[in-house]
Amino acid sequence: MLDKNGIAKRIAKEVKDGYYVNLGIGIPTLVANFVRDDISVEFQSENGVLGMGPFPFAGEEDADIINAGKQTITTLPGASFFDSATSFGMIRGKHVDLTILGAMEVAENGDIANWKIPGKMVKGMGGAMDLVASAENIIVAMMHTNRAGASKLLKQCSLPLTGVGCVKKVVTNLAVLEVTGEGFELVERAPGVSVAQIEEVTEGTLVINGEIPEMEL
Amino acid sequence: MLDKNGIAKRIAKEVKDGYYVNLGIGIPTLVANFVRDDISVEFQSENGVLGMGPFPFAGEEDADIINAGKQTITTLPGASFFDSATSFGMIRGKHVDLTILGAMEVAENGDIANWKIPGKMVKGMGGAMDLVASAENIIVAMMHTNRAGASKLLKQCSLPLTGVGCVKKVVTNLAVLEVTGEGFELVERAPGVSVAQIEEVTEGTLVINGEIPEMEL
Amino acid sequence: MIRKKVDNVQEALEGIQSGMTLMLGGFGLCGIPENAISELVRLGVEDLTCISNNAGVDDFGLGLLLQKHQVKKMISSYVGENDEFERQMLSGELDVELTPQGTLAEKCRAAQAGFPAFFTPAGYGTEVAEGKEIREFNGKMYVLEEAFAADFSFVKAWKGDEAGNLIFKGTARNFNPCMCGAAKITVAEVEELVPAGQLDPNEIHIPGIFVQRIFQGTNYEKRIEQRTVRERL
């Protein structure tokens, strides 16, 4: 079973040379730490920066340079700043190659919900609705179950949607799954996790074709 | 009767303190020469400059700094450069206070034609269609008649339109006219020009209320 | 040069009234018009509709206006990190219109640039699209969104000149440029106000034509919401 860093490490393998990548708040932010350093990648943050670098050293924080999670950041050579309309022009115009974000629920048809629990909690969609409606390559990073132990991979989302039919791949603490026309196709198991364990906590249709390899990290 | 500079001089009186002004090619460009220097005005050129100054001295021309008439220009303190989408954002968003442009024909309902003579001549509309569709304050600068001696102030335009019902005022070599619901209301006569002379070359409805003063330049 | 400089925040906010719709720049606490917000609190204007990506934190930024119940309605994309905002929203005290962030930015830009409406894919198939026109272009579904209409726009820039030209710094740029010229009156506060002619015309982010009033701001706190650092090895 993976922890949050493990999920991030596995997703980092999906980041290819030449990709512009948008990382959501939470687990996705950790992905940057695990991308191979022999490939060229630029991270975009929708509040208006391309070419994000690591967090600053203590004492070097600049209140005017943050990421979409409101964390202080640095920039790398080749970086640029721009306004919010231009930033979402990049996203909507499909110039960003890969979007990685968290979710509360994912449905087997690719629907995603991650911004609201009616009557209880409303964080707002932030940039997520623009991202999922625009990106062609969307990976969800999340735990396989919620705090109550219920599956987050469902036949249908029960919460208000963020986007429809958009998720292509899900990486959880237990597995890597691809969203196909038939449901969640199990592609890889987390180290030490059995297919039966994954079946038990996957409410949506789970498609299992042949032997499922354990993921390599 | 006025010459081109005279028309420009009369129109310059319509330019008020604090106005952003867009000047079309031809007579309108001359208006800048006659604006009172005790008022603050900025000239916008739709190819991407605000705060245009006079033409450069010989030897100081810069190929990268031109106006919409492709003439070399200079800029004044407070000037800015921007792209074409932003430029027309200024125009469409009604941030430009006054637009002065030429015309082949103006109709008594405010329609204007200035970009095409079917089968004979096509210059293109350039920025004129955006300007006339957006601006709330449009003055046409033109000769009262065409080269053949025919009136350019008509009941209806015969040429393909640039915009509908948009012209508010027309200044010609003979007169100043306002476009009202009733037609062209004669407001001022050019020096030495009689009402009868104006009537003779105005094909559209000419509204004459009381004594018409001669213009002061 | 058309002079936009006013002497202070009081003069800059002249004409502001209860019941108005305001745009406020900033992302989280980054690039917010701190001086204008303080003055809105001091003036005590009420029943405001505020268009702003976030609503600050409990005790800073727009959170100050929420605390004093001066806000009737918020139009934002993200509520997180503000307990009082979430509480007022869930209790129904505050009317909240949640809007996708890119749509929020473009509804500002549409108002600035004279577009009444545009089609965007964001929110298709979600409750955000309810009651809105949906149309297919090239096999993809889009939602028709309309431009905002606001009375005042408050933005914060790094440098500005007396002609109203603005330059922003880093990610403090965010929504600020999109909101310039998007309301009837745009008020810009800047960290450094210089005479016209001192900014390079080539480096200006927002031309002065989009700004009606500009003033030199004071006492910027520039609070950091999530101070995050790495270890020196």
Add this chain to the structure above:
Amino acid sequence: MIRKKVDNVQEALEGIQSGMTLMLGGFGLCGIPENAISELVRLGVEDLTCISNNAGVDDFGLGLLLQKHQVKKMISSYVGENDEFERQMLSGELDVELTPQGTLAEKCRAAQAGFPAFFTPAGYGTEVAEGKEIREFNGKMYVLEEAFAADFSFVKAWKGDEAGNLIFKGTARNFNPCMCGAAKITVAEVEELVPAGQLDPNEIHIPGIFVQRIFQGTNYEKRIEQRTVRERL
């Protein structure tokens, strides 16, 4: 940093074919991609559809492509100052789609930013609006215009870096930024190409994400169309 630098104009135009739709920046002869145009002439590709505000003059800029009859269709706002263009258009040899200048710019920007269509007042009531959807918003009439779709976009900038970031100079900016990222492949030629990190991230007009290939241009003529000067008193 994602490297966009290519060694020369030949490499930059790899994949160009007859029948393609091209965007070309510039206003008159100001800010045109001189190197790319020369190479298009040399390659002799034909049946091109060119989106460009103007079509150069008879013997320079896009006029060179017109002379050699490489262009099947022009999408422009202004034809004046080019006799060969006007002749080919009036004779029917050349298909011309005249588009209001602001609409032309926004159809590029819409393609760049993923908007399929937008409403603009320009052209309402004229032949430009024929066959297009008309709609009223707040008592004013608007025309629905769609985003362009192009194969290559050729732009000219002043400075650029190896990451594809661009800075334009003066009014040579014009349509160039709007066309970046508005075609499948954007090719930028610059007067000065520097390593990544040498341009201030705050001063970049177009981020490198909108550019696929960048090269150092050569032998810029930068011809002036209407040299206009005033007398020294």
